[in-house]
Amino acid sequence: MRWDTGPVNNAMTEYAADTEQLKRSVYLGLREGSPDPRQVVALACELLDRFHGTDAVLEVVARDPAEVPRTEMAALARRILDDVGFEPGFDLAPERLETLRDALRVMARDLTTYGIEGEPEVEVLEDRFPAGAGVRLADGGRLGWGGPVLPGMCDNPATTLTGLAVMIQESLLERTRQVWPVCPRHGLGVHGAEREREAVWWCAGDGGHVLAPVGELTHVPGPRRPH
Numbered sequence: 069m070r071w072d073t074g075p076v077n078n079a080m081t082e083y084a085a086d087t088e089q090l091k092r093s094v095y096l097g098l099r100e101g102s103p104d105p106r107q108v109v110a111l112a113c114e115l116l117d118r119f120h121g122t123d124a125v126l127e128v129v130a131r132d133p134a135e136v137p138r139t140e141m142a143a144l145a146r147r148i149l150d151d152v153g154f155e156p157g158f159d160l161a162p163e164r165l166e167t168l169r170d171a172l173r174v175m176a177r178d179l180t181t182y183g184i185e186g187e188p189e190v191e192v193l194e195d196r197f198p199a200g201a202g203v204r205l206a207d208g209g210r211l212g213w214g215g216p217v218l219p220g221m222c223d224n225p226a227t228t229l230t231g232l233a234v235m236i237q238e239s240l241l242e243r244t245r246q247v248w249p250v251c252p253r254h255g256l257g258v259h260g261a262e263r264e265r266e267a268v269w270w271c272a273g274d275g276g277h278v279l280a281p282v283g284e285l286t287h288v289p290g291p292r293r294p295h
């Protein structure tokens with residue numbers, strides 16, 4: 069006997085789509101100053117139905133929205149989005165994409181030490197969920213398909229550059245099996261890391277040291293090419 073789960077699956081998909089759409093609308097409202105109270109209430113009701121009854125959800129459902137001041141409603145909406153772990157993608161938070169593009173311009177300087185020339189471009193991978201970003205090189209090569217940079221990593225320049233550096237070096241290693249960059253003093257592969265709010269290439273040799281800030285690899289004397 070075969071169970072027909074079609075309607076159940078459809079209902080779940082519909083719920084997910086509606087709720088996701090409401091989260092996006094409320095987030096966009098917050099970005100513009102204050103969300104539409106009807107959407108906040110609708111989102112709270114959807115979440116309550118699915119047992120995500122956090123304090124903020126319960127408060128929105130219990131109160132008359134006409135009596136809630138706009139700033140308070142905005143604060144409640146923000147708490148609800150935090151409670152459900154809402155993470156805006158590159159489409160809703162284009163400044164994250166800009167931060168990533170800036171980081172790639174810095175990183176491109178280091179890629180020349182690998183022998184990669186030209187201007188690489190950020191490529192948003194729309195067919196993934198969550199939609200992350202990879203890199204398309206000037207020669208058409210693509211990096212980051214195995215583990216793209218996620219929008220949540222792109223809120224500040226140092227973290228973004230570090231995440232991008234790690235993604236790129238892992239993609240290159242996967243592709244060519246060559247360690248890069250290499251510390252000329254210790255002969256060790258270095259790793260992208262964040263130190264004192266700066267993205268750096270970190271070498272584990274002699275107790276650990278910064279080989280160079282990310283973007284400054286061309287200033288390191290000695291061979292840095294992969295080996």
Ligand SMILES: [Zn+2]
Pocket residue numbers: 251252253254255256271272273277279
């Ligand atoms: Zn070293």
